[in-house]
Amino acid sequence: xxxxxxxxxxxxxxxxxxxxxxxxxxxxxxxxxxxxxxxxxxxxxxxxxxxxxxxxxxxxxxxxxxxxxxxxxxxxxxxxxxxxxxxxxxxxxxxxxxxxxxxxxxxxxxxxxxxxxxxxxxxxxxxxxxxxxxxxxxxxxxxxxxxxxxxxxxxxxxxxxxxxxxxxxxxxxxxxxxxxxxxxxxxxxxxxxxxxxxxxxxxxxxxxxxxxxxxxxxxxxxxxxx
Amino acid sequence: xxxxxxxxxxxxxxxxxxxxxxxxxxxxxxxxxxxxxxxxxxxxxxxxxxxxxxxxxxxxxxxxxxxxxxxxxxxxxxxxxxxxx
Numbered sequence: 680x681x682x683x684x685x686x687x688x689x690x691x692x693x694x695x696x697x698x699x700x701x702x703x704x705x706x707x708x709x710x711x712x713x714x715x716x717x718x719x720x721x722x723x724x725x726x727x728x729x730x731x732x733x734x735x736x737x738x739x740x741x742x743x744x745x746x747x748x749x750x751x752x753x754x755x756x757x758x759x760x761x762x763x764x765x766x767x768x769x770x771x772x773x774x775x776x777x778x779x780x781x782x783x784x785x786x787x788x789x790x791x792x793x794x795x796x797x798x799x800x801x802x803x804x805x806x807x808x809x810x811x812x813x814x815x816x817x818x819x820x821x822x823x824x825x826x827x828x829x830x831x832x833x834x835x836x837x838x839x840x841x842x843x844x845x846x847x848x849x850x851x852x853x854x855x856x857x858x859x860x861x862x863x864x865x866x867x868x869x870x871x872x873x874x875x876x877x878x879x880x881x882x883x884x885x886x887x888x889x890x891x892x893x894x895x896x897x898x899x900x901x902x903x904x905x
Numbered sequence: 906x907x908x909x910x911x912x913x914x915x916x917x918x919x920x921x922x923x924x925x926x927x928x929x930x931x932x933x934x935x936x937x938x939x940x941x942x943x944x945x946x947x948x949x950x951x952x953x954x955x956x957x958x959x960x961x962x963x964x965x966x967x968x969x970x971x972x973x974x975x976x977x978x979x980x981x982x983x984x985x986x987x988x989x990x
Contacts, residue, residue, distance in 0.1 A: 705984040707977060714976050736972065743976055747983040796918065798949075803914045813912030815945045823951035830959055839963045858960040864925065875927070883921035890956040 695759040702750050714743070717760070720860065721767050723852045727871065728771035729778060738774050742767045760860065764870055797887035820898045835896065842892035846885050853878060854885035911939040916946050920953050 701709035718739060725735035745766050753762060804816050822830075829835065843851060852871065856862040862870075868878050911919075911932075916939055922928045923936050940947055 705980075707980060710980045711973060711977065714973055718972060718976070740972075740976070740979070743979060744983075747980065751988060796914075797920070798914075798917045800914070803912075813914035814943075815913045818945050819948055819952070821948050823948055823955045830955070831962065835959075836963045839959055843960065854960065858957050859963075861961070879921055879925055879927060882925075883918070886921060886953055886956055886960075887917070889960060890952055893956055893959070894952070 692755065692758075695755060698759060699750060699753055699755070702747075717763060718743075720852075720855050721764070723848060723855060724764065724767060724871070725771040726848050727852060728768070728775035730775075734774065734778070735771070738771045739767065742770055745770070760862075761866065761870075768870060797883065798891070820894060822894065822897045825897070835893075838892060838896045839889060842889045843885075846888060850881050850885035850888070853881040854889070857882055858886070909935070911935040913939075913943060913946055913949075916940075916943075917949060920950055923950075924953070924957075 698709055698713065702713070721739045721742060722732070722735050725738045726732070729735050729738060742763070746763055749766075753759070757765070802816055802819075803813050804811050806812050808814075843854060846854065849871075853867060853873075856867045856870070857864070864875060864878055867873065868875055871878070873881070916936060919928060919932060919936060923933065928936060940950065
Protein backbone atom coordinates (compact mmCIF):
# COMPACT_ATOMS: atom_id res chain seq x y z
CA UNK A 680 0.00 0.00 0.00
CA UNK A 681 2.78 2.35 0.96
CA UNK A 682 4.88 1.46 -2.05
CA UNK A 683 1.96 2.15 -4.35
CA UNK A 684 1.46 5.60 -2.90
CA UNK A 685 5.11 6.39 -3.42
CA UNK A 686 5.11 4.98 -6.93
CA UNK A 687 2.32 7.28 -7.97
CA UNK A 688 4.25 10.38 -7.05
CA UNK A 689 7.47 9.31 -8.73
CA UNK A 690 8.37 11.21 -11.86
CA UNK A 691 8.65 9.17 -14.96
CA UNK A 692 11.32 9.73 -17.55
CA UNK A 693 8.67 10.50 -20.16
CA UNK A 694 7.26 13.31 -18.02
CA UNK A 695 10.74 14.75 -17.68
CA UNK A 696 11.36 14.65 -21.41
CA UNK A 697 8.07 16.35 -22.21
CA UNK A 698 8.72 19.01 -19.59
CA UNK A 699 12.25 19.71 -20.80
CA UNK A 700 11.04 19.99 -24.40
CA UNK A 701 8.35 22.44 -23.31
CA UNK A 702 10.83 24.55 -21.34
CA UNK A 703 13.24 24.69 -24.25
CA UNK A 704 10.37 25.83 -26.43
CA UNK A 705 9.69 28.64 -23.95
CA UNK A 706 6.38 27.26 -22.69
CA UNK A 707 5.37 29.47 -19.74
CA UNK A 708 2.77 27.04 -18.44
CA UNK A 709 5.42 24.37 -18.17
CA UNK A 710 7.71 26.69 -16.28
CA UNK A 711 4.94 27.73 -13.90
CA UNK A 712 4.08 24.10 -13.26
CA UNK A 713 7.70 23.41 -12.42
CA UNK A 714 7.88 26.40 -10.09
CA UNK A 715 4.66 25.37 -8.33
CA UNK A 716 5.97 21.93 -7.90
CA UNK A 717 9.46 22.67 -6.60
CA UNK A 718 9.95 26.26 -5.53
CA UNK A 719 8.63 25.98 -1.96
CA UNK A 720 10.49 22.72 -1.50
CA UNK A 721 13.68 24.31 -2.77
CA UNK A 722 13.36 27.14 -0.27
CA UNK A 723 12.97 24.59 2.52
CA UNK A 724 16.04 22.68 1.39
CA UNK A 725 18.05 25.89 1.03
CA UNK A 726 17.08 26.83 4.58
CA UNK A 727 19.06 23.83 5.73
CA UNK A 728 22.21 25.60 4.57
CA UNK A 729 21.66 29.33 4.94
CA UNK A 730 20.39 31.37 7.82
CA UNK A 731 17.45 33.39 6.62
CA UNK A 732 14.36 33.00 4.49
CA UNK A 733 15.47 35.95 2.35
CA UNK A 734 18.83 34.40 1.54
CA UNK A 735 17.21 31.03 0.89
CA UNK A 736 14.82 32.65 -1.59
CA UNK A 737 17.73 34.38 -3.29
CA UNK A 738 19.60 31.10 -3.65
CA UNK A 739 16.50 29.49 -5.13
CA UNK A 740 16.10 32.34 -7.58
CA UNK A 741 19.72 31.91 -8.67
CA UNK A 742 19.04 28.22 -9.04
CA UNK A 743 16.13 28.84 -11.39
CA UNK A 744 18.44 31.04 -13.48
CA UNK A 745 21.01 28.26 -13.57
CA UNK A 746 18.36 25.70 -14.48
CA UNK A 747 17.21 27.78 -17.42
CA UNK A 748 20.76 28.54 -18.47
CA UNK A 749 21.56 24.84 -18.46
CA UNK A 750 18.31 23.35 -19.78
CA UNK A 751 19.62 23.08 -23.34
CA UNK A 752 22.46 20.95 -22.07
CA UNK A 753 20.29 18.76 -19.82
CA UNK A 754 20.73 15.21 -21.09
CA UNK A 755 18.40 13.33 -18.80
CA UNK A 756 21.10 11.19 -17.26
CA UNK A 757 19.66 12.07 -13.86
CA UNK A 758 15.98 12.79 -13.25
CA UNK A 759 15.09 16.43 -13.77
CA UNK A 760 14.20 16.86 -10.10
CA UNK A 761 17.55 15.45 -9.03
CA UNK A 762 19.42 17.69 -11.43
CA UNK A 763 17.56 20.78 -10.17
CA UNK A 764 18.00 19.87 -6.51
CA UNK A 765 21.71 19.24 -6.95
CA UNK A 766 22.19 22.66 -8.48
CA UNK A 767 20.25 24.08 -5.56
CA UNK A 768 22.20 22.27 -2.87
CA UNK A 769 25.55 23.20 -4.42
CA UNK A 770 24.57 26.84 -4.52
CA UNK A 771 23.06 26.83 -1.04
CA UNK A 772 26.19 25.23 0.39
CA UNK A 773 28.49 27.71 -1.30
CA UNK A 774 26.33 30.52 -0.04
CA UNK A 775 26.24 29.05 3.45
CA UNK A 776 30.01 28.78 3.55
CA UNK A 777 30.33 32.36 2.37
CA UNK A 778 27.99 33.37 5.17
CA UNK A 779 30.87 32.47 7.49
CA UNK A 780 28.56 30.77 9.92
CA UNK A 781 27.86 27.78 7.79
CA UNK A 782 25.12 25.57 9.16
CA UNK A 783 25.14 22.30 7.26
CA UNK A 784 21.83 20.50 7.18
CA UNK A 785 23.26 17.44 8.84
CA UNK A 786 24.42 19.35 11.89
CA UNK A 787 21.41 21.58 12.51
CA UNK A 788 21.03 20.62 16.12
CA UNK A 789 21.17 17.08 17.42
CA UNK A 790 18.88 14.46 16.02
CA UNK A 791 16.97 14.60 19.30
CA UNK A 792 16.42 18.32 19.26
CA UNK A 793 12.78 18.30 18.35
CA UNK A 794 9.80 16.31 19.39
CA UNK A 795 9.26 13.81 22.07
CA UNK A 796 7.68 10.43 21.48
CA UNK A 797 5.44 9.56 18.53
CA UNK A 798 2.43 9.24 20.82
CA UNK A 799 1.68 10.99 24.11
CA UNK A 800 2.98 8.65 26.86
CA UNK A 801 -0.26 9.21 28.80
CA UNK A 802 -2.04 7.17 26.19
CA UNK A 803 -0.29 4.04 27.43
CA UNK A 804 -0.62 2.02 30.62
CA UNK A 805 2.33 2.33 33.00
CA UNK A 806 5.42 0.17 32.55
CA UNK A 807 4.67 -1.60 35.84
CA UNK A 808 1.10 -2.48 34.92
CA UNK A 809 0.58 -6.10 36.08
CA UNK A 810 -1.07 -7.38 32.90
CA UNK A 811 -0.52 -4.95 30.06
CA UNK A 812 2.59 -2.85 30.64
CA UNK A 813 3.02 -0.10 28.04
CA UNK A 814 -0.06 -1.11 26.11
CA UNK A 815 -2.72 1.33 24.94
CA UNK A 816 -4.75 2.52 27.90
CA UNK A 817 -7.77 2.98 25.66
CA UNK A 818 -8.53 2.17 22.06
CA UNK A 819 -7.27 4.80 19.65
CA UNK A 820 -10.09 6.46 17.73
CA UNK A 821 -10.45 4.68 14.44
CA UNK A 822 -10.26 6.86 11.38
CA UNK A 823 -7.87 5.04 9.08
CA UNK A 824 -10.74 3.70 6.99
CA UNK A 825 -12.72 6.91 6.68
CA UNK A 826 -13.74 7.59 3.09
CA UNK A 827 -11.61 9.82 0.89
CA UNK A 828 -14.41 12.41 0.72
CA UNK A 829 -13.82 13.10 4.36
CA UNK A 830 -10.05 12.97 4.44
CA UNK A 831 -9.57 14.86 1.19
CA UNK A 832 -11.94 17.64 2.24
CA UNK A 833 -10.37 21.07 1.92
CA UNK A 834 -10.35 21.61 5.68
CA UNK A 835 -8.60 18.35 6.37
CA UNK A 836 -6.02 19.16 3.73
CA UNK A 837 -5.46 22.59 5.27
CA UNK A 838 -4.89 20.87 8.58
CA UNK A 839 -2.32 18.51 7.08
CA UNK A 840 -0.49 21.37 5.38
CA UNK A 841 -0.44 23.34 8.62
CA UNK A 842 0.94 20.31 10.45
CA UNK A 843 3.76 19.96 7.92
CA UNK A 844 4.49 23.68 7.96
CA UNK A 845 4.84 23.62 11.74
CA UNK A 846 7.55 20.96 11.67
CA UNK A 847 11.23 21.79 12.22
CA UNK A 848 12.88 22.50 8.87
CA UNK A 849 14.73 19.19 8.61
CA UNK A 850 11.62 17.11 9.28
CA UNK A 851 9.66 19.26 6.87
CA UNK A 852 12.24 18.74 4.16
CA UNK A 853 12.45 14.99 4.62
CA UNK A 854 8.68 14.39 4.72
CA UNK A 855 8.21 16.65 1.69
CA UNK A 856 10.84 14.88 -0.35
CA UNK A 857 9.78 11.40 0.68
CA UNK A 858 6.01 11.55 0.99
CA UNK A 859 5.07 14.45 -1.26
CA UNK A 860 7.66 14.13 -4.00
CA UNK A 861 8.16 10.40 -3.74
CA UNK A 862 11.96 10.45 -3.50
CA UNK A 863 13.65 7.25 -2.42
CA UNK A 864 15.43 7.12 0.96
CA UNK A 865 18.76 6.86 -0.90
CA UNK A 866 18.06 10.00 -2.93
CA UNK A 867 17.14 11.94 0.20
CA UNK A 868 20.21 10.77 2.11
CA UNK A 869 22.47 11.76 -0.76
CA UNK A 870 20.92 15.16 -1.31
CA UNK A 871 20.80 16.13 2.35
CA UNK A 872 23.94 14.27 3.40
CA UNK A 873 22.14 12.27 6.04
CA UNK A 874 22.80 8.75 7.24
CA UNK A 875 19.99 6.30 6.51
CA UNK A 876 19.26 6.07 10.22
CA UNK A 877 18.95 9.82 10.66
CA UNK A 878 16.79 10.11 7.58
CA UNK A 879 14.42 7.56 9.10
CA UNK A 880 14.36 9.31 12.47
CA UNK A 881 13.40 12.60 10.83
CA UNK A 882 10.76 10.90 8.68
CA UNK A 883 9.41 9.08 11.72
CA UNK A 884 9.08 12.25 13.77
CA UNK A 885 7.45 14.08 10.90
CA UNK A 886 4.94 11.35 10.06
CA UNK A 887 4.10 10.75 13.71
CA UNK A 888 3.46 14.45 14.21
CA UNK A 889 1.22 14.77 11.19
CA UNK A 890 -0.71 11.67 12.22
CA UNK A 891 -1.22 13.07 15.71
CA UNK A 892 -2.45 16.39 14.33
CA UNK A 893 -4.81 14.63 11.98
CA UNK A 894 -6.17 12.57 14.87
CA UNK A 895 -6.63 15.65 17.02
CA UNK A 896 -8.50 17.36 14.23
CA UNK A 897 -10.68 14.42 13.24
CA UNK A 898 -11.57 13.56 16.82
CA UNK A 899 -12.17 17.13 17.95
CA UNK A 900 -14.46 17.93 15.13
CA UNK A 901 -16.81 15.08 15.66
CA UNK A 902 -16.88 11.76 17.35
CA UNK A 903 -15.16 9.29 15.12
CA UNK A 904 -17.14 6.12 15.43
CA UNK A 905 -15.26 2.97 16.22
CA UNK B 906 16.69 -5.27 28.46
CA UNK B 907 13.70 -5.69 26.17
CA UNK B 908 10.77 -7.96 26.74
CA UNK B 909 10.31 -10.75 24.27
CA UNK B 910 6.88 -9.35 23.49
CA UNK B 911 6.67 -5.96 21.91
CA UNK B 912 4.53 -3.40 23.71
CA UNK B 913 2.26 -0.90 21.99
CA UNK B 914 4.47 1.92 23.21
CA UNK B 915 7.51 0.34 21.58
CA UNK B 916 5.64 -0.46 18.39
CA UNK B 917 4.58 3.11 17.67
CA UNK B 918 8.24 4.14 17.69
CA UNK B 919 9.26 1.36 15.30
CA UNK B 920 6.50 1.78 12.75
CA UNK B 921 8.59 3.85 10.33
CA UNK B 922 11.52 1.44 10.45
CA UNK B 923 9.02 -1.36 9.85
CA UNK B 924 7.41 0.30 6.85
CA UNK B 925 10.83 1.19 5.47
CA UNK B 926 11.92 -2.43 5.70
CA UNK B 927 14.70 -1.40 8.06
CA UNK B 928 13.71 -3.41 11.09
CA UNK B 929 16.15 -6.22 11.95
CA UNK B 930 14.65 -9.70 11.60
CA UNK B 931 14.14 -10.18 15.33
CA UNK B 932 12.24 -6.97 15.82
CA UNK B 933 10.31 -7.53 12.65
CA UNK B 934 9.06 -10.84 14.01
CA UNK B 935 8.12 -9.25 17.34
CA UNK B 936 6.42 -6.37 15.50
CA UNK B 937 4.34 -8.67 13.33
CA UNK B 938 3.54 -10.98 16.24
CA UNK B 939 2.22 -7.98 18.14
CA UNK B 940 0.02 -6.94 15.21
CA UNK B 941 -1.63 -10.37 15.07
CA UNK B 942 -2.88 -9.83 18.60
CA UNK B 943 -3.50 -6.11 18.86
CA UNK B 944 -6.19 -4.54 16.69
CA UNK B 945 -5.41 -1.12 18.22
CA UNK B 946 -1.90 -1.21 16.85
CA UNK B 947 -3.22 -2.48 13.52
CA UNK B 948 -5.33 0.67 13.47
CA UNK B 949 -2.32 2.78 14.41
CA UNK B 950 -0.19 1.40 11.59
CA UNK B 951 -3.11 1.90 9.18
CA UNK B 952 -3.34 5.53 10.35
CA UNK B 953 0.31 6.11 9.61
CA UNK B 954 -0.10 4.56 6.16
CA UNK B 955 -3.18 6.68 5.51
CA UNK B 956 -1.29 9.75 6.71
CA UNK B 957 1.53 9.05 4.27
CA UNK B 958 -0.94 8.69 1.41
CA UNK B 959 -2.76 11.88 2.41
CA UNK B 960 0.43 13.91 2.67
CA UNK B 961 1.18 12.80 -0.88
CA UNK B 962 -2.10 14.11 -2.23
CA UNK B 963 -2.21 17.25 -0.17
CA UNK B 964 0.76 19.46 -0.47
CA UNK B 965 1.60 19.58 -4.11
CA UNK B 966 0.38 22.43 -6.29
CA UNK B 967 -1.78 23.92 -3.59
CA UNK B 968 0.92 25.95 -1.98
CA UNK B 969 0.36 29.46 -3.24
CA UNK B 970 3.67 30.87 -4.28
CA UNK B 971 3.90 34.66 -4.28
CA UNK B 972 7.18 34.34 -6.13
CA UNK B 973 5.63 32.79 -9.21
CA UNK B 974 5.10 36.15 -10.93
CA UNK B 975 8.66 37.19 -10.23
CA UNK B 976 10.01 33.92 -11.53
CA UNK B 977 7.85 34.17 -14.62
CA UNK B 978 9.60 37.45 -15.42
CA UNK B 979 12.88 35.66 -15.07
CA UNK B 980 11.65 33.03 -17.54
CA UNK B 981 10.60 35.71 -20.02
CA UNK B 982 14.00 37.37 -19.79
CA UNK B 983 15.60 34.02 -20.46
CA UNK B 984 13.38 33.45 -23.49
CA UNK B 985 14.33 36.82 -24.92
CA UNK B 986 18.02 36.40 -24.20
CA UNK B 987 20.69 34.71 -26.31
CA UNK B 988 20.72 30.92 -26.10
CA UNK B 989 23.85 28.88 -26.13
CA UNK B 990 22.57 25.96 -28.13
